Amino acid sequence: MQNEARLLHVTGTVQGVGFRPFIYQLAKAHGLFGYVKNLGNHVEILIEGSPESLEKFLKELPEKKPPLAKVTEIRSKNVPFSGYSKFVIVPSESGVFENSIIPPDTAICEDCKSEIFDPSSRYYHYPFTVCTNCGPRYTTVRKLPYDRENTTMADFPLCPECQLEYTDPLNRRYHAQPVCCKKCGPEIWLSDPEGNVLARGYEAIAEASDFLQQGSIVSLKGFGGFHIACNARKEEPVKELRRRLKRPEQPFAVMAKNTGVVESFAELECSGREYLTSRRRPVTVLPKSKEFNLAESASPGLHNIGVMLPYTGTQNLLFDRESDAVYVLTSANLPGRPMVVENKEALEKLKGIVDFHLLHNRVIANRNDDTVIRIVNGKPAFIRRSRGFVPEPIDLPFDIEASIGVGAEMNSTVTVAKGKLAYISQYIGNTSHLETFSYHLEVVQHMSRLTGIEPIHWGCDLHPAFNTTRFAIKMGKENTLPVQHHHAHMLALMADNSLPQDSRMLGIALDGVGYGTDGTVWGGELFESSYFGYERLGHLLPQPMPGGDLVSKVPSRGVLGILFERLQRTELEKLPLSFPQGTQEFSAVMKQLERGVNIFQSSSTGRVLDSAAAMLGICGIRTYEGEPAMKLESAAKKSTHIVDLPIVFREAGKSGLPALDTTELLLGAYELLGKYSSADLAFAVEESLSKGISELAVSLAAKRGLEKIGLSGGVAYNEHITSCMAGTVREAGLELLTHRQVPCGDGCISFGQALAAGMRTNP
Ligand SMILES: [Zn+2]
Ligand SMILES: [Zn+2]
Ligand SMILES: [Zn+2]
Secondary structure (H helix, E strand, C coil), X not given: CCCEEEEEEEEEECCCCCHHHHHHHHHHHCCCEEEEEECCCEEEEEEEECHHHHHHHHHHHHHHCCCCCEEEEEEEEEECCCCCCXXXXXXXXXXXXXXXXCCCCECCCHHHHHHHCCCCCCCCCCCCCCCCCCECCHHHEXXXXXXXXXXXXXXXXXXXXXXXXXXXXXXXXXXXXXXXXXXXXXXXXXXXXXXXXXXXXHHHHHHHHHHHHCCCCEEEECCCCEEEEEECCCHHHHHXXXXXXXXXXXXXXXXECCHHHHCCCECCCHHHHHHHHCCCCCEEEEEECCCCCCCHHHCCCCCEEEEECCCCHHHHHHCCCCCCCEEEEEECCCCCCCCCCCHHHHHHHCCCCCCEEEEECCCCCCCCCCCEEEEECCEEEEEECCCCCCCCCEEEEEEEEEEEECCCCCXXXXXXXXXXXXXXXXXXXXXXXXXXXXXXXHHHHHHHHHHCCCCCEEEEECCCCCHHHHHHHHHHHHHEEEECHHHHHHHHHHXXXXXCCCCEEEEEEEEEEEECCCCCEEEEEEEEXXXXXXXXEEEECCEEEECCCHHHHCHHHHXXXXXXXXXXXXXXXXXXXXXXXXXXXXXXXXXXXXXXXXXXXXXXXXXXXXXHHHHCCXXXXXXXXXXXXXXXXXXXXXXXXXXXXXXXXXXXXXXXXXXXXXXXXXXXHHHCECCECHHHHHHHHHHHHHHHHHHHHHHXXXXXXXXXXXXXXXXXXXXXXXXXXXXXXXXXXXXXXXXXXXXXXXXXXXXXXXXXXXXXXXX
């Protein structure tokens, strides 16, 4: 039969993942000639040979692709036969690399892992061992194209042995940019707090593991930043770490060698296991097991704990001598501030916090925190989407123009988007801190540089005082679109569920706070939402927030705000509330409420849950973000009696819209104090709140003829609330849409903003 030729264009994550050598080997296996060439976000392949072999090649390409490659599209066309006599890999040309996709950082693979534990391997005990199928990527890339000289590995010229492996298309390390060995690669060492070197190489890791066992606190430099570690099996080191970090309650994530060890302290449901063991290695939030064989202070007052398995060579080697060890592994940062990434910075900023540093000399080009996932209603919910996922793009259901979303204020991310792809950045943090905001600016530049997307349209929050809003207006000028916070949640949710551009949905946004269009603070909203706009149809009853933002830090204030008009002062005094300034603060808040001074109105769902936690004596003063609602959920898990609380709807004064009366809800719980446990009442508050909101949503959807109901916002991380709402919506014959690949908290805001801005010119 006559030989034929095909020209293929393969799109997706096909750079830096061993895709070209794979094609080379596949072509060779079928006796095909031609070439493979990298063109940024896609690879061009010309293959020539018998039609039979061409068919086999095309069939096996998607089936046998390398583990880190993600193929989104293969376009193939017949071209004239030109008679190649071999198959070649054409070197990358510099030039246009728009929409080039850099792979995320990936856990060390089994092959590399067995080499670092094999005394006969030249990689024995070498923590930076990597290959095409594993290791750091995004955190090493300075600019495009993704070649070694544009990564932080440029500081380490290859030795002859590594060069051989790097240039051999049949080797597992062919063109793996971070490839290196003991002779030519980065070095690891253990230092004291002053920076004096105590040990190098494997010895440094072994000593660090000994120190950890003995109760010391050690910093560890990883892929995307520093962690602080201590022994999680013992109370003393964990308590000491809390004291030094001034974090009395905030849960710490822990790391164990394997799932066998994890089972000694956490329950591994099927879906939890899948994420925990995936090569992306997120922190997976798992329920604590009955026999919780760890320090209670690792995750105090909560029914669950964040767990991860080792993903770097160093982390794996830390378990070499102590396979049963469990370490606390928490990001080295001040709350809301960026994680430490430089050695010098670690020595300065972690003074007085850590006893030893396990350092290395590979520079971190991109800071990248651990991803945190929780399984909610059977689906993964991203509390933080970062390492292992970023910068993998999200596919959009339609084309948009080049745009950027700068996020809100808390838990911010940045999204750049163009065409059918959106790239959400790593977790940035609280941009009201100057240090975090300057990191935010870095991420904006970097995301644009790495994706080659020059944003035309800028999306930002409606809140005029956010640093991110001011920045977007300065940059985008008349091309800046302020997007209402909860509408941004809805846009993100719709695109996350691939809804087409003409879709309409009854959207429920439940979160802490977002700037409303009527001068009040929103946070418990029911919208008719489309990609192009929204109409507010209902909400939670606005409640007085004495002291504004202070209510989020002192939920006890919220209780007084909600119940002030319905209870006597003597009754309020008897509640198990707590205030940082004691009774003085109580009196001051009462005075504010009597005079109506310094009171803000808010329909926030978060504040209602926080207030319930305070009223039930579960958490009156917050020590970390989300604490009251998280502890309320954990308390509710212990509930043994079903209690009904009143679900009352009324017309809200200012908006005239139907509202769920949260005063009646809290008052109902108040009247049962003492008759039922705080666990029963915590469960009842969550249950009635979810039922009330979802019943209102179902009736509004029916009225408007909307066939879809969706839920976004930080409250959606609450397993009980989300499952309960999904149940009510299901009973109405509908399905509750929730997030899939994008956080439901404010990590999704930049994504929603980028969509809104990028669609501006669409019909
Ligand atoms: Zn590997
Ligand atoms: Zn080498
Ligand atoms: Zn929000």
